[in-house]
Amino acid sequence: MTTKLARWIFVVGTLISLVLFLGLTVDTHRQVETLTNASQLSPQVIAGKRVWHKYNCNDCHTILGFGSYYAPDMTKVYWRRGAEGIKGVVRNPEKFTTWRKMPRQPVTDQELEDLVAFLKWTSEIDNQAWPPQDQKLRPATGRAVALGVSPGAVLFQEKGCFACHKIYETGGLLGPDLTHVGSRLDYQTIEKVLIDPRSVNPQGTMPPTQLSHDDLDELARFLANLK
Amino acid sequence: MLLNYTSQRVAYPYFVIALLLFVLQVVVGIWLALSYAVTIPQWLVDILPFSTTRAIHTNLLVLWLLLGFMGTTYFMVPEEAEREIYSPFLAYLQLVLLVGVGVVALAGFVFGWTKGKPLLEIPFPLDYLVVVGALIFLFNVGMTILKARRWTVVQGSLFGGLVFLALMYLFNLPFYSNLSIDWYYWWWVIHLWVEGAWELIAAALTAWILIKITNVPRELVERWLYVELGLFLFTGIAGTGHHYYWLGAPRYWLWVGGIFSALEPLPILLMIWDAWHYIRNRRDGLKGRLVFTLAVGMSILHFVGAGFWGFLHTLPQINYYTHGSQVTVAHGHIAFFGAYVLLNVMFFYYAIPKLKGLAEFDERRGTLAFWCMSIAMALMTLAFSVAGVLQTYIERVMGLGYMTAQAQMRFWFAIVVVLGLTLLIGVVLTVVDLLTLRPAKAATVSP
Numbered sequence: 001m002t003t004k005l006a007r008w009i010f011v012v013g014t015l016i017s018l019v020l021f022l023g024l025t026v027d028t029h030r031q032v033e034t035l036t037n038a039s040q041l042s043p044q045v046i047a048g049k050r051v052w053h054k055y056n057c058n059d060c061h062t063i064l065g066f067g068s069y070y071a072p073d074m075t076k077v078y079w080r081r082g083a084e085g086i087k088g089v090v091r092n093p094e095k096f097t098t099w100r101k102m103p104r105q106p107v108t109d110q111e112l113e114d115l116v117a118f119l120k121w122t123s124e125i126d127n128q129a130w131p132p133q134d135q136k137l138r139p140a141t142g143r144a145v146a147l148g149v150s151p152g153a154v155l156f157q158e159k160g161c162f163a164c165h166k167i168y169e170t171g172g173l174l175g176p177d178l179t180h181v182g183s184r185l186d187y188q189t190i191e192k193v194l195i196d197p198r199s200v201n202p203q204g205t206m207p208p209t210q211l212s213h214d215d216l217d218e219l220a221r222f223l224a225n226l227k
Numbered sequence: 228m229l230l231n232y233t234s235q236r237v238a239y240p241y242f243v244i245a246l247l248l249f250v251l252q253v254v255v256g257i258w259l260a261l262s263y264a265v266t267i268p269q270w271l272v273d274i275l276p277f278s279t280t281r282a283i284h285t286n287l288l289v290l291w292l293l294l295g296f297m298g299t300t301y302f303m304v305p306e307e308a309e310r311e312i313y314s315p316f317l318a319y320l321q322l323v324l325l326v327g328v329g330v331v332a333l334a335g336f337v338f339g340w341t342k343g344k345p346l347l348e349i350p351f352p353l354d355y356l357v358v359v360g361a362l363i364f365l366f367n368v369g370m371t372i373l374k375a376r377r378w379t380v381v382q383g384s385l386f387g388g389l390v391f392l393a394l395m396y397l398f399n400l401p402f403y404s405n406l407s408i409d410w411y412y413w414w415w416v417i418h419l420w421v422e423g424a425w426e427l428i429a430a431a432l433t434a435w436i437l438i439k440i441t442n443v444p445r446e447l448v449e450r451w452l453y454v455e456l457g458l459f460l461f462t463g464i465a466g467t468g469h470h471y472y473w474l475g476a477p478r479y480w481l482w483v484g485g486i487f488s489a490l491e492p493l494p495i496l497l498m499i500w501d502a503w504h505y506i507r508n509r510r511d512g513l514k515g516r517l518v519f520t521l522a523v524g525m526s527i528l529h530f531v532g533a534g535f536w537g538f539l540h541t542l543p544q545i546n547y548y549t550h551g552s553q554v555t556v557a558h559g560h561i562a563f564f565g566a567y568v569l570l571n572v573m574f575f576y577y578a579i580p581k582l583k584g585l586a587e588f589d590e591r592r593g594t595l596a597f598w599c600m601s602i603a604m605a606l607m608t609l610a611f612s613v614a615g616v617l618q619t620y621i622e623r624v625m626g627l628g629y630m631t632a633q634a635q636m637r638f639w640f641a642i643v644v645v646l647g648l649t650l651l652i653g654v655v656l657t658v659v660d661l662l663t664l665r666p667a668k669a670a671t672v673s674p
Contacts, residue, residue, distance in 0.1 A: 001450060001454075002450075003446065003449070003450045003453070006450045006451070006453035006454050006457075007453050009453065009454050009457040009458075010453040010454070010456050010457035010460075011457070012457070013457035013458060013460060013461035014456075014457060014460040014461060014464070016461060017460060017461045017462070017463075017464040017465045017487070018460075018464050020465050020483070021464045021465045021467065021468075024468075024477075024479065024480070024483065025411075027477065028411065028471075028476050028477055028480075029408075031476075031477045032405070032407055032408060032411075032475060032476060032477075035407070035475045035476070035477070036405055036406070036407045036475045038405055041404055041405060046404045049404065049406060049409075052343065053341075053342060053343025053344065054343060055339075055343070056276075056278040056279070056282065056339070056341045056343045056348070057278070057343070058278075058343060058344065058345050059277070059278030059279070059281045059282050059343075059345055059348070060276070060277050060278045060281070062551040063406065064406065064407070064410055064473060064474045064475070065473055065474075065550040065551030066345065066410055066413070066470075066474075066551065067345045067551075068277070068278065068281050068345060069551065069552065069553060069555070069556060070262070070263070070277045070278075070281070071629075072629040072630075073551060073629075094269050098630070099266045099634075100262075100263075100266065100630070100633065101266070101267060101268070101269050101272040102272070102276075103272050103273050103276040103278075104269075104273050118406075122406055125406070125407060125474075125475040126475060127407075127473045127474060127475045128472060128473055128478065128481070128547075130472070130473035130547060130550065131473075131550070131551070131623065132547060132548060132623045132624070132626070133622055133623050133626040133628075136626065
């Protein structure tokens with residue numbers, strides 16, 4: 001091999017990787033808005049992130065799997081403990097820990113509310129279903145199974161559909177009453193409405209839902225059965 | 228006097244401080260392992276939480292390795308450029324500044340003054356002072372090279388790596404409101420340091436030492452250096468994707484990260500191969516074995532730690548279960564030790580005898596210390612790995628909960644404590660030996 005060839009290997013190898021990496025970085029910025037629900041990044045969520053940094057939580061806990069490994073991962077802690085559970089542990093860590101301790105820290109009530117908002121937002125990041133051990137607690141399916149309620153019904157509530165739609169005597173008045181929607185529309189049509197409402201009713205004001213494939217199926221099945 | 232340029236002397240205080248911080252880092256590390264193995268009482272946790280000591284452990288690592296790199300650069304550049312350092316005064320000023328920032332930062336951690344981002348905890352405005360220190364350093368080295376007007380690939384790779392290193396640190400400065408974006412750029416600092424910029428520095432320093440001790444033709448070494456650098460950057464830059472699997476980035480990172488990082492061991496293998504090749508085809512007789520031993524030990528543990536242990540959990544199908552577990556800890560320890568700790572130690576054993584005017588020195592203590600450190604670190608990696616496999620299986624596969632897994636791992640952390648103490652003995656021996664090198668006895672001098 002000549003020095004010239006070696007230099008070309010260096011230049012071309014580096015450039016290919018660099019161009020690919022920077023290109024995908026631009027695209028990631030585009031997609032991450034949706035994947036992380038960036039529109040939900042309220043001032044309170046951001047304040048909560050600052051609280052997370054202020055108390056150096058990340059040098060014991062991982063979040064998104066990054067940080068220190070001394071304490072449980074916080075990515076989906078909102079699913080595991082809920083708002084009140086998180087507050088309880090931060091206020092009185094000594095009551096919740098056994099042989100490995102968490103420090104008591106002077107976190108104010110406001111900071112705690114912000115922190116919970118941040119952790120709730122974090123739990124909703126679409127991150128390829130990581131970590132594996134927390135997936136059984138996903139709000140849409142896990143809780144429904146635990147309560148014996150249809151997962152679609154839980155989704156209907158959690159995705160805020162009640163804000164506009166009514167089922168039996170519960171819900172808002174902005175959209176149509178869905179108590180008997182299954183006798184008017186079939187499964188396929190409902191699924192189409194959920195993906196893109198305007199494809200069925202061009203004059204409608206309903207926003208498109210952003211559901212995973214499984215959630216879409218659960219919610220459409222639930223609605224199609226309301227006869 | 229064995230120095231070709233008197234300004235190479237500025238390297239010595241860098242080495243001494245780096246070595247002392249190394250000892251401190253290991254002491255703090257033993258405390259961390261102990262915190263996993265036994266119960267630390269609540270009152271002590273309230274005063275000195277694990278998070279604080281962990282920040283100290285990792286920042287000491289970064290600080291001493293960087294001071295080591297800076298010292299080695301100041302030692303090497305005059306010989307490569309064939310001229311004195313542009314300004315020895317700036318070199319000392321920069322050392323005082325960086326060590327000052329380091330001491331204030333470490334003390335600040337104890338009082339809760341932190342940026343709260345793992346490994347990059349140094350808060351504002353100290354982080355900007357780090358940048359000032361880096362700029363002084365780059366200016367000083369850059370001017371030395373520029374004034375000399377002597378271009379070599381080794382020097383170019385070293386300086387390129389240092390500029391790359393400083394540039395990436397800038398991504399740590401802003402506040403990112405989106406957690407996913409925050410981690411996305413955190414890896415631009417951490418990954419592109421250790422699998423990019425630092426590898427350039429390591430490759431350059433290794434190539435330079437090999438030229439010096441084996442006297443193989445520079446042209447041959449520099450040719451392979453180009454190929455190594457190309458492979459490091461080809462696999463390393465896009466390989467950053469192996470950190471983007473689970474942080475809320477698009478799915479294609481599973482492919483990009485998986486494929487490119489699976490290739491990351493290749494340049495390290497090439498480094499082992501050519502180190503062997505040069506040593507076998509050396510043109511000079513052996514002037515002392517220890518630097519050779521360190522060069523070979525470094526290449527092998529670099530490959531085992533960064534290459535093999537990294538490859539084990541880099542594919543997304545495996546990483547889904549091992550991500551953020553003690554498997555990462557095992558990889559981190561052996562990779563840093565093999566790639567960067569031994570690199571620094573090798574360079575210290577090359578440079579310090581010359582700074583002290585010793586043509587040859589008694590190598591027995593140093594050799595013993597090398598084996599003590601390396602064996603302790605290798606076994607410690609195995610202990611972390613067993614803990615990591617237990618954690619992966621119990622917590623992630625069976626879903627039995629974090630603390631259930633930790634209870635099963637405690638025994639292995641007790642082992643880590645013992646191995647940590649063994650490592651400490653090796654480290655103290657290395658440091659004492661380097662600071663009190665004695666001339667070789669006449670009988671042991673090879674012709």
